[in-house]
Amino acid sequence: MPAATVRTQVLVPLRLADGCTTTARVFTFDGLVDGREHLALGLGDCAAAVADRHDPPLVRLHSECLTGDVLGSERCDCGPQLAEAVGRISRTGGFLLYLRQEGRGIGLYAKLEAYALQDTGLDTYEANLALGYAADGRDYTVAAQMLRALGLDRVAVLTNNPDKVAQLDRLGIEIAERVPTGLHLTATNAPYLAAKAARGAHVLAMPGGRH
Numbered sequence: 001m002p003a004a005t006v007r008t009q010v011l012v013p014l015r016l017a018d019g020c021t022t023t024a025r026v027f028t029f030d031g032l033v034d035g036r037e038h039l040a041l042g043l044g045d046c047a048a049a050v051a052d053r054h055d056p057p058l059v060r061l062h063s064e065c066l067t068g069d070v071l072g073s074e075r076c077d078c079g080p081q082l083a084e085a086v087g088r089i090s091r092t093g094g095f096l097l098y099l100r101q102e103g104r105g106i107g108l109y110a111k112l113e114a115y116a117l118q119d120t121g122l123d124t125y126e127a128n129l130a131l132g133y134a135a136d137g138r139d140y141t142v143a144a145q146m147l148r149a150l151g152l153d154r155v156a157v158l159t160n161n162p163d164k165v166a167q168l169d170r171l172g173i174e175i176a177e178r179v180p181t182g183l184h185l186t187a188t189n190a191p192y193l194a195a196k197a198a199r200g201a202h203v204l205a206m207p208g209g210r211h
């Protein structure tokens with residue numbers, strides 16, 4: 001895996017949903033293997049008891065979702081997951097990697113085409129396959145490069161997706177712990193979450209389910 005380096009670090013003040021104010025250290029990088037503009041946010045100065053500090057640092061690999069993250073779409077759980085991650089990491093200390101992997105890596109237009117297919121009855125993975133894409137083709141090499149550039153080779157990962165943990169481990173990042181994200185279930189996103197649990201091997205405590 002080629003090394004990446006930190007290109008810029010800039011401070012961005014944030015006001016969280018609960019009113020806590022914090023300052024994110026936003027990092028850009030040179031040398032990321034896919035040439036995309038991925039970001040890392042260093043978080044952790046919201047008032048927190050020393051006991052809340054996570055060691056090793058808590059890290060979230062968040063895949064871009066314009067519809068969920070920006071528009072607040074309820075087709076998925078990305079928006080609440082992003083808010084949860086920023087809030088938790090601001091208290092425990094750690095990093096949020098904002099990965100430009102819109103639509104599980106297939107891009108925004110293709111994701112919207114996949115949504116149109118889902119509206120005819122396919123689930124989220126079947127729709128990707130019907131369009132000629134992998135069900136989930138995300139590669140987390142850039143995330144490992146970013147963590148190394150930040151000096152992090154041992155982390156706790158905030159995710160319900162075992163593939164993120166497995167890939168980082170294969171890429172030489174030591175995973176001390178997988179920390180589950182919350183279950184942000186609504187009537188609207190229930191089919192999406194059910195498919196992630198049943199077909200995507202995500203560890204989700206779906207009501208009445210096996211996971």
Ligand SMILES: Nc1nc2c(ncn2[C@@H]2O[C@H](COP(=O)(O)OP(=O)(O)OP(=O)(O)O)[C@@H](O)[C@H]2O)c(=O)[nH]1
Pocket residue numbers: 061062063064065066076077078081101102103104105106110111114115118124128158159160161164181196202
């Ligand atoms: N192709 C496709 N991508 C989707 C769909 N719904 C959400 N996404 C994308 O899926 C990505 C988020 O992946 P998820 O499977 O929800 O969750 P995850 O990141 O793998 O797992 P967690 O770490 O537990 O959140 C984002 O890039 C979204 O844009 C969909 O129906 N089709």
Ligand SMILES: [Zn+2]
Pocket residue numbers: 065067068069076077078079
């Ligand atoms: Zn989403």
